[in-house]
Amino acid sequence: MSTSTDKKLVIRCLQKILPTESVLHKEEDLRPYECDGLSAYQQVPMVVVLPETIKQIEDILSFCTNQTIPVVARGAGTGLSGGALPLENGILMSLARLSRIQNIDIDNRTARVQPGVRNLAISEAASSYGLYYAPDPSSQIACSIGGNVAENAGGVHCLKYGLTVHNILKLEVITMQGEHLTIGSDALDSPGYDLLALMTGSEGLLGVITEITVKLLPKPEAANVILAAFDDVATAGQAVSNIIADGILPAGLELMDNAALRAADDFVNAGYPRDAAAILLCEIDGTSAEVADRLEHAQNVLRTSGATEIRVAHDEQQRAKFWAGRKAAFPAVGRLSPDYYCMDGTIPRYQIANVLTRISELSNEYRLPIVNVFHAGDGNLHPLILYDANIDGELERTEELGGKILEICVEAGGTITGEHGVGMEKINQMCVQFNSMELQQFHAIKHAFDPDELLNPGKAIPTLHRCAEFGAMHVHHGQLPHPELERF
């Protein structure tokens, strides 16, 4: 499929499946699709298709299977690990036009939506019934629910309400062969193998999601936030553990270090204590009685954990201001440095103080400042490495430092991703996270859905060959369980 004749043929065939204006092939039309939220990786695809119906998706995938053309599905393109990076000889399938909320079921508290629906649009539509959709990635204004499922997206509320996988009930999926699968059900449990969780977070490698049934939750009667200041980051990290260990489950528990809180305060005037080494934002929701009770309890724990100052938002306006700072933290940090690299690793909560100390040591060693602002309650770190891409070698040093941080997360019993996925970005670190047996098992799963490896190839799961080159190949008992997979 590398010659221009072949490309013309592909375009003509796709134009039989889709209206002409839904098949993009001119350089200027393709350019907007060359990357997702991880713009360090760029590649213009051969063709972009914009299907509007399930039938079109089935036909496109059948056509691509017959012609052995790889396909990358794309939601809103806000992903941060390059999961929607196109392939030079592949088709990029945007699901943006499948953007209907099909149904909101009040009795069963669910919404049935198409993949292109924006995350926040679900809560907006459910709002008049007193309901909302809990997972809230920072990009929730823009990101699509289909992309959320593909990446198993998280957010501030996930500490209490779970990740995407815990908030969906059913998926409609088209396989690479153009066949339809219904995965999960409208009931709590489903027989057969649990493919719902398998599909969630599979980064577009197993099928194309065409409909999602999400759970809706009743909006809490009350909510308030505590801001606690600390004169040491590790102490703040330990306070996070203490809160959870004391049986409090906040609706959000976020940590910002001094650089992050100052940047945010400069940007949106959040009213943060600017001299604190770190602050925690601890959100409590529930009934009014419950919130009052837990706010008291949480303040006690924070006090005995060494907080130097504790403020409870005295009204809704102040609560919104405290959160505005957290929500603006990433763009605020963007003003500190020409470039930054946002990492995403997860560690057991009790390791927070230890890992933050090691990250600070690495920052000194590499002479690259690191700002920390993250979902502390989940143990989901987001170290932001500040660098300048115009200084020779600085991007490479940044990537090396980022890789080291992820390896520390794995050593600490954690993982190389919290909510951003593996995509292209962390594919080498997968060789650190998993041994060759485990990677082969992943390839066998891929084979069970997409034997010709046409769906988003090269992402998420490294080949054993790649791991060997990366020097992180785990040799395990010296033999392969699936000899037919030796080619991976």
Place this chain on the structure above:
Amino acid sequence: MSTSTDKKLVIRCLQKILPTESVLHKEEDLRPYECDGLSAYQQVPMVVVLPETIKQIEDILSFCTNQTIPVVARGAGTGLSGGALPLENGILMSLARLSRIQNIDIDNRTARVQPGVRNLAISEAASSYGLYYAPDPSSQIACSIGGNVAENAGGVHCLKYGLTVHNILKLEVITMQGEHLTIGSDALDSPGYDLLALMTGSEGLLGVITEITVKLLPKPEAANVILAAFDDVATAGQAVSNIIADGILPAGLELMDNAALRAADDFVNAGYPRDAAAILLCEIDGTSAEVADRLEHAQNVLRTSGATEIRVAHDEQQRAKFWAGRKAAFPAVGRLSPDYYCMDGTIPRYQIANVLTRISELSNEYRLPIVNVFHAGDGNLHPLILYDANIDGELERTEELGGKILEICVEAGGTITGEHGVGMEKINQMCVQFNSMELQQFHAIKHAFDPDELLNPGKAIPTLHRCAEFGAMHVHHGQLPHPELERF
């Protein structure tokens, strides 16, 4: 492996892997393993092995793979769908001797346990730290955590705290090839495909679980229960929906109809209102403030939903009595009839009233009494069909009626199992639940783990051939996506 010479050879080989007394092969030693909790199905295995170490499990599985001998893993044998039914020419591997609690991690609130540990033993061990393990199947005194994972077990508390799959973090698994997989991690999320949920509830078809890391929760500060009586079962069913729709999430929400509550009251003197058509037990837990507030709220909803009588347990003793009746309901119903058949289907909550009405109609049509006692909040029905196996044809009529009930659950948007699994019992109903595309996808997953189909063959996932014979084969687009799987 059908001749006695072959059997002798197998025994000799196993005795090289295990101590002689850990390889059972005499008729009288095998007999106790001929069935699990579903005693209608019985089969004595060729050999029973009782490994005590991981190495022994690896060696047994490698040996069986080399010799093409099927293996069925067994926990405590309390399963209710025949998932641990042995095979005549197969090895039954009991995991009862792997019964150590390896570690309780207070900071991370997890316990690392071997598969043979009893469900309740985990909470007992964690109790002195103020922690417990939430899922509580009725068999929790006896059932093993390994079996809980294999069947994705539920229980009263699952409404608020989730099924087994929501309460585990990490599994150590040995594949049929004798290889080791670590699935999941100590952190909240894990990269790669989500094999943790896939393995959970896979009914022993994908691997042998050798270690489980479970989440522990802090014991709630307070708990109390409301007993609400109704003069109509459907009204009680609707009240369940109303409670959840009003934003209350009880720690348990159970329904018993008149026959069930009378039987329980006769058995343990629970103090139930004996003339009620149905009662609901609604457990609330949390902080003292939260419990007081929600008890009030729940009573209001129950009142406006038509409860004829509402009692809040006035002390811990009365609370225990109310629950004792529910916990004793199954053995109590056992005193009403020579035999009963416990069904297990799940439906969307708002369908409860409708489905209960249809079950009652079927009961009349088949002239077989049905008693209802179930996890109403989850929509997880347990209709108990009363019959007498000594009356000719009554068992067959019971099984037919049971099948019809499950089909009604599927029609109502639900599933054929809530927490008991498919096993042997519901394998035909899987043909109703899934189309041939979906079943083929399941077989492809099986193939990815166990290409020779040696682990618990014949359970959980029906062959397409079986579905065709059952007359419930869905023809779908007239073609198979995985031609290599046509043999299924």
